[in-house]
Amino acid sequence: MFGQDTATGRSNAAVREAYDDYVMPIWKSLNVPVRRAEGCTLEDFEGNEYLDVFSGISVMNAGHGNDAVVEAATAQLEEFVHGCSYVHPNEPVASLAERLAEVTPGNMRKTFFCNSGTEAVEGAIKLARKHTGSKEVVSLEMGFHGRTLGSLALTGNKSYKAGMAPTINDVAHTAPPYAYRCPRCDGERCDASCADRLERVIGAHTSGDLSAVVVEPVMGEAGIVVPSAEWLHRVQEIAHDHGALLIADEVQTGYGRTGALFASERFDLEPDVITQAKGIANGLPLGAFSARAGIADSFSAGDHLSTFGGNPVACAAALATLDELQDGIVENAREQEPWLREELAALEADFDAVGQSRGLGLMWGVELVDPDASGPISDAPAPDADLAARVGEHLREEANVVIGVGGYYKNVIRFQPPLTITREQLSRAVTALRDALDELA
Ligand SMILES: Cc1ncc(COP(=O)(O)O)c(C=O)c1O
Structure with a gap:
C-alpha cells in the first residue's frame, strides 16, 4: 500500500x-x-x-x-483508571478542585467535573437555575456553547441548529461585541453603551425570570471577537440587576489561550461561574465548571452527576498541565x-x-x-x-x-x-x- x-x-x-x-x-x-x-x-x-x-x-x-502531562497521566493510569469520582472520592479530583479554587479569577470555590465543554455549559445552566430559582437565559448572537440541546439553544448561530430544533426554550440572544460589524459603534470597539442592548433584550424577549447571562470573554467560533472590558462589566452589571448570574464560558479562552490563565483576568472580570474544557488537560477529555461557594452550594446530592466526570487520569493530566502552563x-x-x-x-x-x-x-x-x-x-x-x-x-x-x-x-x-x-x-x-x-x- x-x-x-x-x-x-x-x-x-x-x-x-x-x-x-x-x-x-x-x-x-x-x-x-x-x-x-x-x-x-x-x-x-x-x-x-x-x-x-x-x-x-x-x-x-x-x-x-508534553512530557510532564504524559508522565502524570501514565502514572495515574497505572494506579487506577476509574471508580466514578462521585462514588469513590479520588485524590486527583480533590487536588485539582483545590488548585482551581486558587487559580480561577474571582472567588471561585467549588468545581464540578465532567467530560467536555458542552457538558460544562449544561451543568452551569442547571446550577444557575437551582441557585436563582429562575429559568431563562440570555446569551450572545454569534456565540458558540456546544452542540447538545441545551448548549445548542444558547449558541447564537442557526447553522449549528438547522434540522435540530426544538432545543430548550427560554433562551434569548443579545448583540455580541462585534465592533467590526456593529451598527452602533465606531467599528473598533464596542463599549458599555453597546452592552445596554441587553436591557432591551431582557425587557422584550424574556419574561424577566432570568437565571443567567452567558458570554465567552473572547468569542472563538464567532471569529475571535474581542470585547472591551467596559462591555463585559456592563453586561455583568445588567445581569446582576436582574438577579441573574454571569457565566463566563471559558471553554476556549481558558488555560492560557489569551495570555492569562483565564481570559476574564485580561478584563478584570470576576464571573459568578466559569465553564472550562479544551485546554484543561492538554487533550485528555475533561470539562469543568467552577462557582463561588454560595452559588456552588445550591446544588445538593442527586442534582447532577456524570459517570466519567472527574476521571482520575484526566485530572492528573490537568494538574500537570496547570504546572506546565504556569x-x-x-x-x-x-x-x-x-x-x-x-x-x-x-x-x-x-x-x-x-x-x-x-x-x-x-x-x-x-x-x-x-x-x-x-x-x-x-x-x-x-x-x-x-x-x-x-x-x-x-x-x-x-x-x-x-x-x-x-x-x-x-x-x-x-x-x-x-x-x-x-x-x-x-x-x-x-x-x-x-x-x-x-x-x-
Ligand atoms: C466557548 C465554547 N463553549 C463550549 C464549547 C463546546 O465544547 P465541546 O466541543 O468540548 O463540547 C466550545 C467548543 O468549541 C466552545 O468554544
Missing part, C-alpha cells in the same frame, strides 16, 4: 477511507490524518510534517506530547502577543482583503473580506468565506501549515497554536499566510 506506516500498517488513504465508510459524516476533514504529534508539529502516515497553528481546535495548549507557557502566549498583533496589523494594512485582525495572547483572527462588495448590518465590506477556505487549503498544501478557518461568516483565519510555539514557528505561519494572500487575494 502506498505511503504505508510500518508501525500501524495504516496509510493516509486507508484512514480517510475508513472515515468515509464508518465514521458519521459530521465534519469536512482537515485532510491531515495524524500518526503522531509533538510540540507544534503533526506528522501524517507518510512522514509529512505540518506546523500546527490550530491545536485541534484550541486544545493542545501545553504542546503535543511554568512559562502562559507567559510565552503573553509575550508573543505584541509581535503577532503587529504582524497581523501589517497584513491588514497591506491587503484590502484583510478587513480586520484581532485577538489576545495566542488567540487571533484575520477576517477576510471582499473589499468591493458591501456587507451585512454595518458599513464593513462583505465577508469572503470562499477566499478564507482557499487560504486555509493553500497553507496546508503549499506550506504544510494547519490553521483554523471559521467565524460566524466562515471568513476568519484562526491562529490558535499550542502556546509553546516559538517566534520562528509563528513567523513561518505568518509568512505562509502573507504568501497565500499574495497569491489568492
Whole structure:
C-alpha cells in the first residue's frame, strides 16, 4: 500500500477511507490524518510534517506530547483508571478542585467535573437555575456553547441548529461585541453603551425570570471577537440587576489561550461561574465548571452527576498541565502577543482583503473580506468565506501549515497554536499566510 506506516500498517488513504465508510459524516476533514504529534508539529502516515497553528481546535495548549502531562497521566493510569469520582472520592479530583479554587479569577470555590465543554455549559445552566430559582437565559448572537440541546439553544448561530430544533426554550440572544460589524459603534470597539442592548433584550424577549447571562470573554467560533472590558462589566452589571448570574464560558479562552490563565483576568472580570474544557488537560477529555461557594452550594446530592466526570487520569493530566502552563507557557502566549498583533496589523494594512485582525495572547483572527462588495448590518465590506477556505487549503498544501478557518461568516483565519510555539514557528505561519494572500487575494 502506498505511503504505508510500518508501525500501524495504516496509510493516509486507508484512514480517510475508513472515515468515509464508518465514521458519521459530521465534519469536512482537515485532510491531515495524524500518526503522531509533538510540540507544534503533526506528522501524517507518510512522514509529512505540518506546523500546527490550530491545536485541534484550541486544545493542545501545553504542546503535543508534553512530557510532564504524559508522565502524570501514565502514572495515574497505572494506579487506577476509574471508580466514578462521585462514588469513590479520588485524590486527583480533590487536588485539582483545590488548585482551581486558587487559580480561577474571582472567588471561585467549588468545581464540578465532567467530560467536555458542552457538558460544562449544561451543568452551569442547571446550577444557575437551582441557585436563582429562575429559568431563562440570555446569551450572545454569534456565540458558540456546544452542540447538545441545551448548549445548542444558547449558541447564537442557526447553522449549528438547522434540522435540530426544538432545543430548550427560554433562551434569548443579545448583540455580541462585534465592533467590526456593529451598527452602533465606531467599528473598533464596542463599549458599555453597546452592552445596554441587553436591557432591551431582557425587557422584550424574556419574561424577566432570568437565571443567567452567558458570554465567552473572547468569542472563538464567532471569529475571535474581542470585547472591551467596559462591555463585559456592563453586561455583568445588567445581569446582576436582574438577579441573574454571569457565566463566563471559558471553554476556549481558558488555560492560557489569551495570555492569562483565564481570559476574564485580561478584563478584570470576576464571573459568578466559569465553564472550562479544551485546554484543561492538554487533550485528555475533561470539562469543568467552577462557582463561588454560595452559588456552588445550591446544588445538593442527586442534582447532577456524570459517570466519567472527574476521571482520575484526566485530572492528573490537568494538574500537570496547570504546572506546565504556569511554568512559562502562559507567559510565552503573553509575550508573543505584541509581535503577532503587529504582524497581523501589517497584513491588514497591506491587503484590502484583510478587513480586520484581532485577538489576545495566542488567540487571533484575520477576517477576510471582499473589499468591493458591501456587507451585512454595518458599513464593513462583505465577508469572503470562499477566499478564507482557499487560504486555509493553500497553507496546508503549499506550506504544510494547519490553521483554523471559521467565524460566524466562515471568513476568519484562526491562529490558535499550542502556546509553546516559538517566534520562528509563528513567523513561518505568518509568512505562509502573507504568501497565500499574495497569491489568492
Ligand atoms: C466557548 C465554547 N463553549 C463550549 C464549547 C463546546 O465544547 P465541546 O466541543 O468540548 O463540547 C466550545 C467548543 O468549541 C466552545 O468554544
